[in-house]
Amino acid sequence: MVLPSSDRSSRSTAAVVHACRSSSMRSRQTYDEDDMFADSRMSFGDHIEELRKHLWRAIYGVLFFCVIGFVLDQVGDAVGMDYLGIGRPLMKIIQAPVEQAIVEFDEKNYQRIKKDAENNPETKAALDPKPITLLLSREARAKLLGVPTEQIVEGIEIETSYKPLELMENQRQADRLLRRKALTTLSAQEAMMTYFKVTVIAGLVLASPWVFWQIWSFIAKGLYPNEKRYVYWAIGPSTGLFIAGVLVCQFLVMPRAVAGLLWFNDFLGLTPDLRLNEWLSLAIMMPIVFGLSFETPLIMVVLQKLGIMTPEDFKKKRKYAWFGLAVFAMVITPTGDALTMLYLWLPMVALYESGIWVCKLLPGAVEEELDVDVPRSEDLIEV
Incomplete structure (x- = not known):
């Protein structure tokens, strides 16, 4: 039986389409042996499910x-044991700078x-010794x-005097031992909410290695080996710089900043x-700001590795960088005073200069990996 030419053409076309589809499916099922992402390829929905799994692990x-x-x-x-725990010891550490500053503030006032009493006649007269009559009761006299008590007929009156300045000093010493805490609350729930906030933040900080590991486990599957190497290289310096910024803020900046504000x-x-x-x-935000600001050298190295900047560029733009760091310190510091801004700006300037030195020691990304001479943007000639 001979089919019309139109039918033969349609059947041959269908066969070709079927063969192409089969070949395409086989090619999709066959992975390249050199494909580094063969084990991590998945659909968009599978990616979302994998992300959800890692996020829940981080939350747990x-x-x-x-x-x-x-x-x-x-x-x-x-x-x-006041030092046993997480939230309570951390709150004591946070309160320590301001409580010490309050003690020094009271001492300066005293x-x-x-000094005013010695120089001001009116104040000096008010602080001169004042007469006072003390009544010693029968019971107190018998005890003395x-x-x-039956042998004591009656109490006696004792004429004496007191010095207001000495009384003030004794009262001040008593207040220092028995005074209420330097920080106050204006509502019944404020202390509880503050404690919960501190404990949750402390839990997040302690769990941060686990959280970062879960995030990294999801992201690393889509990175090339050289990209992973850059991340591994940056983990140590970034962690050290952040911790250094937090310690500098907590033990050097915060006490002086509080004293300056109380002034x-x-x-x-x-x-x-x-x-x-x-x-x-303020006490939580400031260390975080300082920790992130101390990452300046690492950011400079990253810009050099990406080929965006060179040590010479950092040198030429030094004055603009200093001005930009000053603006950043002025905007980012929660207190907004010039003293705290200087405490942040000066270390950042020092870190910027050290970043230039570090960039000189490390080769750029293009020179290191490709070993070719890449023309600078200023040397390019428009045609």
């Missing part, structure tokens, strides 16, 4: 450390009053003499009343 890690923190805080409070209260004749929640926001 944070919750684990938060629960451990709550439990250890309760145990430390029960056994009377010394100023003493060590005899039964304005003294300058304006105001009595500071520091709130726990407001101070906590």
Whole structure:
């Protein structure tokens, strides 16, 4: 049986299409042996599912450390060990700079009053010894003499005097031992919410290696070996710089910054009343800002590795960089005062200069990997 030419043509076309589809399917099922992503290829939905799995693992890690923190805080409070726990010891560390600054602030006020008393006649007259009559009751007199109360007929009056300045000093020393905490709360729930906030942040910090590992486990599957090598190279320096920034802020900057801020209260004749929640926001934000700002040398090295900047470029643009760092420090510091801005700007300038030195020691990405001479942008001639 002979088919019409049109039918034969349509059947041959269908056969060719079927063969092409089969070949395409076989090619999709056959992976290149040199394909580094063969084991990690998956659909978009599978990628979302994999991301969800890693995120939940990270959340479980944070919750684990938060629960451990709550439990250890309760145990430390029960056994009377203030350093045992996570949230409570961390709150004491956060409160330490401001409490010390308040003590120094009170000491300066007391010394100023003493100085005014010596120079101001009216103040000096008010602080002169004042007469006072003390009534010694029968019971107190018997106790003082060590005899039964029945042998004492009546109490006696004692004429004496007191010095207001010495009384003020004694009261100040008593307040230092028995005074309320330097930080106050304005609501019943503020202390509880602040404690929970500190504990959750501490749990997040302690769980950060686990969280970063989960994020890295998801991202690393799509990176080339050389890209992974750059990440591994940056982990150590970035962690060290961040921790250095946090330590510098906590132990060097914060005490001086608080003292500087309290100086304005003294300058304006105001009595500071520091709130726990407001101070906590400042005490947590400032170390994070300093830690991130200390990453300046690493950012400079990354720009050099990407071929965007060179050590010579950093040198030529030094004055612009210093000005930009000053603007950044002015904007990013929560307090907004010039003293705290200088405490951040000066280390960043020093880190910028050290970053130039580090960039000189490390070759650029293009020169290191390709070993070819790449013309600079200024040397290119437009045609």
